[in-house]
Amino acid sequence: MAVIPLTLTDEQRALRDGVNDICKRYPGEYWRELDAKREYPEAFVAELTKAGYLGCLVPEEYGGAGLPIRDGALILETIHAVGGNAAAVHAQMYIMGTVLRHGNEEQKRAYLPKIASGELRLQAFGVTEPNSGSDTLRMMMNHSTNALFFDNVEIPASSLIGEEGKGFTYILDGMNAERILVGSESIGDGRWFVEKAVGYSGQRVIFGKPIGANQGVQFPIAKAHTAVVAAALVRDKAAALFDAGEPCGPEANMAKYLAAEAAWEAANACIDCHGGYGFAEEYDVERKFRECRLYKTAPINNNLVLAYVGEHVLGMPRSY
Numbered sequence: 001m002a003v004i005p006l007t008l009t010d011e012q013r014a015l016r017d018g019v020n021d022i023c024k025r026y027p028g029e030y031w032r033e034l035d036a037k038r039e040y041p042e043a044f045v046a047e048l049t050k051a052g053y054l055g056c057l058v059p060e061e062y063g064g065a066g067l068p069i070r071d072g073a074l075i076l077e078t079i080h081a082v083g084g085n086a087a088a089v090h091a092q093m094y095i096m097g098t099v100l101r102h103g104n105e106e107q108k109r110a111y112l113p114k115i116a117s118g119e120l121r122l123q124a125f126g127v128t129e130p131n132s133g134s135d136t137l138r139m140m141m142n143h144s145t146n147a148l149f150f151d152n153v154e155i156p157a158s159s160l161i162g163e164e165g166k167g168f169t170y171i172l173d174g175m176n177a178e179r180i181l182v183g184s185e186s187i188g189d190g191r192w193f194v195e196k197a198v199g200y201s202g203q204r205v206i207f208g209k210p211i212g213a214n215q216g217v218q219f220p221i222a223k224a225h226t227a228v229v230a231a232a233l234v235r236d237k238a239a240a241l242f243d244a245g246e247p248c249g250p251e252a253n254m255a256k257y258l259a260a261e262a263a264w265e266a267a268n269a270c271i272d273c274h275g276g277y278g279f280a281e282e283y284d285v286e287r288k289f290r291e292c293r294l295y296k297t298a299p300i301n302n303n304l305v306l307a308y309v310g311e312h313v314l315g316m317p318r319s320y
């Protein structure tokens with residue numbers, strides 16, 4: 001039976017502290033420099049991998065930590081809550097799910113240990129239509145999106161996962177994990193914005209009092225916090241169902257939607273309360289603002305989440 005835990009266990013607190021320790025070595029300056037140079041967070045990813053965090057969902061028998069998705073979510077949430085960005089690497093955690101759930105034993109032995117150790121990088125997958133996301137100059141955040149062309153590529157029969165013709169179903173199968181994990185990054189972003197906004201609006205004094213004493217500043221921050229907390233609760237429900245092996249499509253999708261919207265609300269409250277400083281790079285607010293916006297669009301745009309909820313949860317006519 002799925003149970004939603006309302007507090008972290010001692011092990012989860014230790015997990016969070018461990019991730020935090022790594023993140024402390026990669027402060028705002030590190031992310032700002034990467035952002036300016038449009039570079040991949042090589043050193044950060046190497047440390048996360050070495051510590052086993054990216055292979056945390058791979059079962060122990062294949063070299064991973066065999067943790068539940070709630071713990072994977074905690075890792076990603078923590079990175080984002082302290083100002084980092086796991087977007088470039090989060091897929092390493094979950095794309096392997098297709099091999100894990102549908103691959104044969106030989107394929108699992110061939111790929112999973114290498115994914116767990118980081119020897120094999122599996123951080124993107126080719127699902128979106130060919131003309132999407134291919135213009136790298138589109139990009140306002142530090143992501144490189146590229147078009148891949150497959151022309152007469154021959155794939156050995158041994159590479160076929162599961163049954164021929166069922167590939168897309170297998171991918172859909174893995175989407176719930178993606179929604180829960182990516183939603184957790186938004187929750188982390190939301191927490192970061194709220195904390196930053198509370199801190200700044202408490203110390204910035206204008207007209208003789210901290211700006212946070214004004215309802216016009218305080219309420220948007222309080223409202224965003226409320227939205228983040230609510231999104232986290234739905235995410236926890238989705239993760240609990242997922243870990244119990246129960247259907248969780250509605251909860252995983254709604255968690256992703258709520259989390260992305262909550263983070264965006266928090267981002268706006270944060271940039272608003274910072275006034276002009278919200279646009280100063282050294283505050284990290286504008287960087288996080290750009291980074292968190294991604295999740296309203298990818299890995300699935302929020303309109304399509306609503307289309308899913310309308311059709312599959314509420315039984316309304318298909319809208320697309």
Ligand SMILES: Cc1cc2nc3c(=O)[nH]c(=O)nc-3n(C[C@H](O)[C@H](O)[C@H](O)COP(=O)(O)OP(=O)(O)OC[C@H]3O[C@@H](n4cnc5c(N)ncnc54)[C@H](O)[C@@H]3O)c2cc1C
Nearest residue numbers: 124125126127128132133143145297298299300301303320
């Ligand atoms: C940084 C980044 C990394 C990515 N990584 C990957 C990856 O690893 N693998 C991969 O396959 N893809 C990847 N993507 C692509 C991503 O999944 C898509 O960009 C996303 O799903 C949106 O699809 P699209 O760009 O085709 O937008 P479109 O589908 O063209 O949508 C454009 C706009 O129209 C709206 N819209 C479209 N149809 C409807 C409708 N029926 N009803 C209402 N609104 C609608 C959408 O909400 C959106 O606002 C990545 C994208 C980014 C930006």
